[in-house]
Amino acid sequence: MEKSVDELEKDQRELIHVLHDVQEEFGYIPAQAISQISKQLKISESEIFGVLTFYKAFSLKPRGEHLITICVGTACHVRGAPMILDEFERKLGIKAGETSEDNQFTLETVNCVGACALGPIAIADGEYHGQLKTRKVDKIIDKLMSTKRNGSD
Amino acid sequence: MVKIHIDKKPIDVEEGTTVLKAAETAGISIPHLCYHDAFPPEGSCRMCLVEIEGLPKLELACSTQVRDGMKVFTKSEKVVEARKGVLEFLLAEHPLDCPICDKAGDCKLQDYYDEYGLFESQFRESKEKREKKDKIGKSLIHDEERCILCRRCVRFLREITETQELGVFERGIHSRVNIYDLTPVDNNYSGNLAQICPVGAITDEDFRFKTRSWFLKKGESICPLCSRGCSITIEYHPGFSHFGVPSRVYRIQSRENQEVNGFWICDMGRYGYSYLSENRLDKIVINNKEWNIQPTWEDVSYFINQQLKKLDEGKKTSQTVLILNTWLSNEELFLIHKIFKNDQNLERIFFADRPQAEKDDFLLTAERTPNKKGALEMGFDMKPANPGALSDKTDLLLAFGSFLAEQISAADLKKALEKIETKVLFTSHENELNSLFDIVLPTALIPEKGGSLTNIDGKIQKFSPVFEPPGDSLPEWMMLADLGRKFGINSSFYGEFKTPETIAKEIENEVPFFREQK
Ligand code: SF4
Ligand code: SF4
Ligand code: FES
Ligand code: FES
Numbered sequence: 001m002e003k004s005v006d007e008l009e010k011d012q013r014e015l016i017h018v019l020h021d022v023q024e025e026f027g028y029i030p031a032q033a034i035s036q037i038s039k040q041l042k043i044s045e046s047e048i049f050g051v052l053t054f055y056k057a058f059s060l061k062p063r064g065e066h067l068i069t070i071c072v073g074t075a076c077h078v079r080g081a082p083m084i085l086d087e088f089e090r091k092l093g094i095k096a097g098e099t100s101e102d103n104q105f106t107l108e109t110v111n112c113v114g115a116c117a118l119g120p121i122a123i124a125d126g127e128y129h130g131q132l133k134t135r136k137v138d139k140i141i142d143k144l145m146s147t148k149r150n151g152s153d
Numbered sequence: 154m155v156k157i158h159i160d161k162k163p164i165d166v167e168e169g170t171t172v173l174k175a176a177e178t179a180g181i182s183i184p185h186l187c188y189h190d191a192f193p194p195e196g197s198c199r200m201c202l203v204e205i206e207g208l209p210k211l212e213l214a215c216s217t218q219v220r221d222g223m224k225v226f227t228k229s230e231k232v233v234e235a236r237k238g239v240l241e242f243l244l245a246e247h248p249l250d251c252p253i254c255d256k257a258g259d260c261k262l263q264d265y266y267d268e269y270g271l272f273e274s275q276f277r278e279s280k281e282k283r284e285k286k287d288k289i290g291k292s293l294i295h296d297e298e299r300c301i302l303c304r305r306c307v308r309f310l311r312e313i314t315e316t317q318e319l320g321v322f323e324r325g326i327h328s329r330v331n332i333y334d335l336t337p338v339d340n341n342y343s344g345n346l347a348q349i350c351p352v353g354a355i356t357d358e359d360f361r362f363k364t365r366s367w368f369l370k371k372g373e374s375i376c377p378l379c380s381r382g383c384s385i386t387i388e389y390h391p392g393f394s395h396f397g398v399p400s401r402v403y404r405i406q407s408r409e410n411q412e413v414n415g416f417w418i419c420d421m422g423r424y425g426y427s428y429l430s431e432n433r434l435d436k437i438v439i440n441n442k443e444w445n446i447q448p449t450w451e452d453v454s455y456f457i458n459q460q461l462k463k464l465d466e467g468k469k470t471s472q473t474v475l476i477l478n479t480w481l482s483n484e485e486l487f488l489i490h491k492i493f494k495n496d497q498n499l500e501r502i503f504f505a506d507r508p509q510a511e512k513d514d515f516l517l518t519a520e521r522t523p524n525k526k527g528a529l530e531m532g533f534d535m536k537p538a539n540p541g542a543l544s545d546k547t548d549l550l551l552a553f554g555s556f557l558a559e560q561i562s563a564a565d566l567k568k569a570l571e572k573i574e575t576k577v578l579f580t581s582h583e584n585e586l587n588s589l590f591d592i593v594l595p596t597a598l599i600p601e602k603g604g605s606l607t608n609i610d611g612k613i614q615k616f617s618p619v620f621e622p623p624g625d626s627l628p629e630w631m632m633l634a635d636l637g638r639k640f641g642i643n644s645s646f647y648g649e650f651k652t653p654e655t656i657a658k659e660i661e662n663e664v665p666f667f668r669e670q671k
Contacts, residue, residue, distance in 0.1 A: 031334065044311075046320030046333040053323045 028059045064099045064106040066144040069123040073112030076119035087134040155221040173214040184265045186351045187303035188215035199239045204229045240270040248298040256353030258366035290338030292358040297329045300354035316340045344423040372619025374600045376422040377523040382608035383418045384410035400620045419517045432583045434595040435624025441591040458639045475502045478554040479522040482604030484656040486531045488633040496642040503538035505557040527607035530666040544569040550576045555584040595626035602628035603653035
């Protein structure tokens with residue numbers, strides 16, 4: 001963490017890059033990172049927190065080994081995204097925005113990923129699954145369990 | 154200078170003026186929520202839309218600058234329609250809990266709905282539930298449901314105090330103003346937030362649920378708690394005199410004064426108003442057994458006159474001690490100077506004031522002497538009162554204020570005063586000190602009288618009475634003018650002083666500083 005913050009110039013416009021780097025390295029933005037960035041870039045913690053909660057790309061809690069993102073944008077919504085989300089929640093035993101206790105899965109939602117024609121959509125570790133049906137949910141989870149991934153996104 | 158028309162009214166304004174400010178100069182008010190004179194325009198609320206001839210879309214009055222020949226319409230059909238739309242969106246997620254909201258009555262959103270909205274709600278969806286009672290600072294409660302995200306509060310903390318405790322977090326419908334990591338808003342200017350929030354999203358615990366704003370009367374005054382002399386508005390309930398319910402101050406707000414305090418006041422000045430009503434002295438107190446009547450001011454002034462006359466000429470100047478303070482107005486200090494220094498030749502005049510205390514880098518000064526500059530310009534050398542100076546062969550002591558008790562220990566004071574034959578105190582409050590004096594006269598505080606104070610930068614600031622002093626209290630200037638008449642050295646001169654203004658005129662005649670300031 002020391003490094004990723006230190007490496008960057010003290011240019012306030014770099015804030016988003018710095019946050020990306022921290023997210024990349026730790027899988028989330030730890031609180032110490034916020035106060036350190038604040039000191040280094042001379043941006044208040046409240047402002048940094050504003051920026052990082054604005055973008056879905058950043059997360060405040062450590063994410064699990066595998067990240068599943070369900071699109072709940074308008075198009076996916078009318079095509080049944082809520083049912084897909086329900087199914088994931090039931091199977092994984094966590095709610096949207098949570099990480100499973102064994103740190104294997106994080107479930108998140110997003111509003112539109114720009115592929116509405118393929119809705120409803122889930123993205124599992126970067127892989128897009130379009131025209132999803134509830135009965136395919138099991139398969140997606142199984143597949144994730146059988147793969148190891150380094151880092152998270 | 155450019156020539157523009159607003160609602161067909163021709164006006165000349167400086168180049169670079171915004172449409173909103175230009176309209177203001179012509180007496181046309183354009184509704185606005187996020188814009189505040191203290192900050193550059195932000196253009197986020199959309200409340201200030203106006204039509205400009207030749208432009209296809211409505212423009213923001215708060216951030217559009219005037220151009221020569223511009224024709225602006227603030228009440229056209231398009232504008233009225235758009236305003237309604239903006240209000241409808243602002244209210245879509247608004248809880249409409251005006252009946253239990255402290256801002257009701259002073260709320261811009263409420264006022265604008267009344268003036269420009271009045272539509273039926275088309276929303277059938279239920280509103281989002283959010284945090285309604287979030288303690289974000291010493292005395293501040295934030296209601297996320299009422300917040301319209303104008304960011305005035307965020308900008309205040311960023312630009313004025315530079316403490317930056319608040320930020321806007323998350324986005325879209327989830328956007329909310331909050332503190333980060335439970336670090337509360339904690340600076341000496343936090344109370345200004347409740348005042349600049351245009352809606353009831355930030356309310357003040359000191360005021361919450363105590364009264365409704367429409368029951369309160371407002372009066373302009375000056376804060377005497379430090380040497381800055383910020384302009385304030387005192388909001389008070391006038392009481393019910395029929396039933397013996399006295400007036401009561403509910404809050405103090407800042408009042409714009411670009412030469413002194415801008416738009417702001419410190420928290421000490423805002424919240425420190427209890428002294429206006431607590432422990433007030435409202436009757437003349439007699440601690441001398443020789444008096445067996447409850448005297449009036451007439452009796453006491455006669456008595457003081459007699460006491461002075463009793464001392465023979467040679468002794469008078471050296472055996473009478475006067476203790477003053479800088480809560481006395483320019484007018485009062487002037488009268489004292491005239492009567493006691495010029496007419497009576499008194500030499501032993503001292504000051505007892507509040508001691509210096511912590512200052513900040515903005516308005517609050519270390520000196521807590523609201524009229525020190527005035528006293529110096531009036532010609533007082535402001536020697537501090539000390540026990541030795543008090544008791545040394547003194548026969549008559551006239552003291553103003555109770556700050557002596559903050560300067561000299563109770564035991565020392567008692568010892569010093571015991572030796573003095575006649576002691577008269579003019580004071581506004583009940584205080585342990587009072588029992589050491591033979592006669593204690595109740596006096597008025599700044600909002601209860603007229604006059605002026607000279608602040609740390611030499612600015613002479615006039616103030617007028619907001620409400621009546623309690624009981625038998627009198628403004629010092631009145632008692633002093635009366636003493637001047639009674640002492641008889643120049644009765645007709647003092648006879649002229651029926652108001653603080655007449656005294657102020659005479660000050661200008663006699664004291665160069667006050668003439669030049671004018
Ligand atoms: S709390 Fe008040 S001042 Fe702050 S953004 Fe919300 S409405 Fe505006
Ligand atoms: S800065 Fe001084 S004068 Fe101004 S409000 Fe505070 S105490 Fe009163
Ligand atoms: S709504 Fe899901 S991809 Fe657009
Ligand atoms: S006042 Fe102009 S957009 Fe808010």
